[in-house]
Amino acid sequence: MFGFGIIAQDPASAARAGTFQTPHGTMLTPVFAPVGTQATVKTLTPRDLKEVGASLVLANTYHLYLRPGTALIADFGGLHSFMGWAGPILTDSGGFQVFSLAQMRKLDAGGVTFRSHVDGSAHRFTPESAVTAQEELGADIIMCLDECADPLDRAYNEEALARTHAWAARCKEAQRRSDQALFGIVQGGVFPDLRMDSARVLRALDFPGYAIGGLSVGETKAEMYSILEVTVPELPSDKPRYLMGVGAPEDVVEGVSRGVDIFDCVLPTRVARNGAVFSRAGRLNLRNAQYIRDPLPLEPGCDCYGCQHFSRAYMHHLFRAGEVLGLHLATLHNVRFMVRLMGEIRAHIEAGTFSRFSSEFLAAYRVPNQEVRHAHHAARRRGETVVLKPGGRRG
Numbered sequence: 001m002f003g004f005g006i007i008a009q010d011p012a013s014a015a016r017a018g019t020f021q022t023p024h025g026t027m028l029t030p031v032f033a034p035v036g037t038q039a040t041v042k043t044l045t046p047r048d049l050k051e052v053g054a055s056l057v058l059a060n061t062y063h064l065y066l067r068p069g070t071a072l073i074a075d076f077g078g079l080h081s082f083m084g085w086a087g088p089i090l091t092d093s094g095g096f097q098v099f100s101l102a103q104m105r106k107l108d109a110g111g112v113t114f115r116s117h118v119d120g121s122a123h124r125f126t127p128e129s130a131v132t133a134q135e136e137l138g139a140d141i142i143m144c145l146d147e148c149a150d151p152l153d154r155a156y157n158e159e160a161l162a163r164t165h166a167w168a169a170r171c172k173e174a175q176r177r178s179d180q181a182l183f184g185i186v187q188g189g190v191f192p193d194l195r196m197d198s199a200r201v202l203r204a205l206d207f208p209g210y211a212i213g214g215l216s217v218g219e220t221k222a223e224m225y226s227i228l229e230v231t232v233p234e235l236p237s238d239k240p241r242y243l244m245g246v247g248a249p250e251d252v253v254e255g256v257s258r259g260v261d262i263f264d265c266v267l268p269t270r271v272a273r274n275g276a277v278f279s280r281a282g283r284l285n286l287r288n289a290q291y292i293r294d295p296l297p298l299e300p301g302c303d304c305y306g307c308q309h310f311s312r313a314y315m316h317h318l319f320r321a322g323e324v325l326g327l328h329l330a331t332l333h334n335v336r337f338m339v340r341l342m343g344e345i346r347a348h349i350e351a352g353t354f355s356r357f358s359s360e361f362l363a364a365y366r367v368p369n370q371e372v373r374h375a376h377h378a379a380r381r382r383g384e385t386v387v388l389k390p391g392g393r394r395g
Ligand SMILES: [Zn+2]
Pocket: 298, 299, 302, 303, 304, 305, 306, 307, 308, 332, 333, 334, 336
């Protein structure tokens, strides 16, 4: 039912191209999954997703558990049928949102008790209930319940890691359905020894795939990349590797070169709704006055519906006027941009030219938020409070 195969390996980096077979179709890796937090990728229909070539979609267990309820979704035949998406789906365990969104969180060895951010009602997630909820949702790839600690706090990471490992074993034990691939999640903050230890512990549990969690939550990009460099070699090479919540174009290219196969991130869809679209030169902010009379498409050469039919001037107008079509077209373009990027990455891995592609891409792509992340990081080091947006880079 599941099968992961490597088709090509880049000679100059850890990048690889493969295929991942699931009960709802085979996807080509490396793959980027757009995020459908509430069982919908905001502003896009499943028809749009199919048209732009998305193969894997992520949905958030925490949100769907609270509303409309995972049992209700099971009554409608599971997530695939409820949201009308016939392709592969991945759900997270809900743990990340409990730690970033829920209120009055209380943690013990058995699980985590919290209040809903929607209506304040009390709930409890255990490794067993997180698996049950995901079995009700019925995604193809499901995740172990884990604890996402502040990446820079060593003592907290040691404590959290012990729980995460115990919970991973319990999740595996609790799994009843054989048509879902349960992935273990490596944690350990920015500490190489903890990350390597976590990878070894989880590897011994023999999961069909491994996720790397707790990154892109406040550490620098350099720290994130170096953590990948120590973690990935500890994971089995014949199983898919999933970098959770990371999906800025430059991070995808850097992640692939370090051996990552699967990415997800709200970034492409979230920034689109703020009027920012991806291009090979970096992000364009459509609200800027420079686009008032710009006759070019969002990105010349892009084959998405928006780029084929509209000018930047029209897109600028839609955002200025607050028209919903702008949100849709910008989202469509950014998802298409990610899908095309993954396709190019894959073609270059197969051709043995990925390293040259990677340096050319990174040289051309202006990164807008690196300064912001460095400022956050520095503030943390100084012990100041850093307010990350709820949900950070993920749903
Ligand atoms: Zn486009």
